[in-house]
Amino acid sequence: MLNEEEFKALLIKAHSNDPSINTAAKECLLEANLNLVRSIVHRFSNRGYEWDDLFQIGCIGLLKAIERFDLNFSVKFSTYAVPMIIGEIRRFIRDDNSIKVSRPLKELAFRVHKTQERLQGTLGREPTITEIAAELALVPQEIVSALEAVQPQLSIYEQTFQGSDGSDTIHLLDQLTLTTGQDNSYFDNLALREVLTRLPVKERTVIYLRFFADKTQSEIAAAIGLSQVQVSRIEKQALKLVRELLQTSN
DSSP, X not given: OOOHHHHHHHHHHHTOSOHHHHHHHHHHHHHHTHHHHHHHHGGGTTSSSOHHHHHHHHHHHHHHHHHHOOTTXXXXXXXXXXXXXXXXXXXXXXXXOSSOOOHHHHHHHHHHHHHHHHHHHHHSSOOOHHHHHHHHTXXXXXXXXXXHHTSOOOOTTOEEEOOTTSOOOEEGGGGOOOOTTOOXXXXXXXXXXXXXXXXXXXXXXXXXXXXXXXXXXXXXXXXXXXXXXXXXHHHHHHHHHXXXXXXXXX
């Protein structure tokens, strides 16, 4: 660990305009604060991302903190760096999604996560969707849509188990079973479900409620706050997209 004087001396060099000076100083400061990044990355270990990937992103946040920190700030460097590291990781998770999500929906999902964390600290337990919705003055359906939009999509080739010697790798596909009476239509349905994950959130929601939850257009309209005419239009557009995506994947 660096003492205060060593840290100040390195930070001054890191802010130098001479690359031969600032590069080495930044590397020293990065090395001295890697444990800070590690501790933060562990908070995101259950989000479906590789630890090494999140660690690298966290280091980018740390580097930004080094470049922007001012010795005149009235806070310690670690206090300043933590939210920058967390913010960099969260931006990566929000933006790294195969389904293109609108910026307002991403921002809403971010607000939901922040409110969820704050309520968890206040309540001492995981808050319910209704409690989060009340806190943000929104309806529960909006909270669910925002959270669903930023969920990472699992591939059927996602690794779910690996033996200690690395020879017993099992993927999600290996755990799919074909029960008696099923035929190739099962795999056609599987392909359809994968195509549905590539639809925009609104279209995917309407298709799910219409054909998987067996809801009428009127019921869907009431659930998501649209008119039946709008739901009908969205359904037609979604079905058109599904046909195009299925033809592309074949």
